[in-house]
Amino acid sequence: MFLKLAKYFEDKTPNESNKIEDLINLLNEDINNNYQKAINISQEKSDRGAQRVCSWGEKATKIINSLLSRYEAEGEKLFEENEIWLCTICGFIFIGKTAPALCPICKVQSDKFIKVDGRVKLS
Ligand SMILES: [Fe+2]
Numbered sequence: 001m002f003l004k005l006a007k008y009f010e011d012k013t014p015n016e017s018n019k020i021e022d023l024i025n026l027l028n029e030d031i032n033n034n035y036q037k038a039i040n041i042s043q044e045k046s047d048r049g050a051q052r053v054c055s056w057g058e059k060a061t062k063i064i065n066s067l068l069s070r071y072e073a074e075g076e077k078l079f080e081e082n083e084i085w086l087c088t089i090c091g092f093i094f095i096g097k098t099a100p101a102l103c104p105i106c107k108v109q110s111d112k113f114i115k116v117d118g119r120v121k122l123s
Contacts, residue, residue, distance in 0.1 A: 027061055061091075085114070
């Protein structure tokens with residue numbers, strides 16, 4: 001099943017783009033369409049785990065979308081004296097000097113955050 005899922009998402013994944021508008025469009029499609037479809041299916045199946053993942057993912061996606069809008073407005077200044085932190089449990093992204101003590105989405109502690117290095121510059 002995991003191999004089938006991996007192949008499905010590989011086939012659905014568009015070619016990599018470094019353009020902000022392409023990323024924002026993909027995020028908006030998830031926020032406006034795809035999460036609701038996934039939530040509906042998880043509710044039909046009474047799958048509480050899937051419902052939780054959809055809820056976390058939708059929140060993290062909205063926050064990432066907001067960060068991209070800030071990046072569009074502020075550019076590299078957004079990252080001055082800050083690092084990018086990723087919650088490895090839910091995908092929440094935080095910009096700051098240190099990881100947050102507690103993830104605002106999934107509530108794990110800071111040891112579940114990793115610092116993102118070597119990011120690609122967006123255009
Ligand atoms: Fe999290």
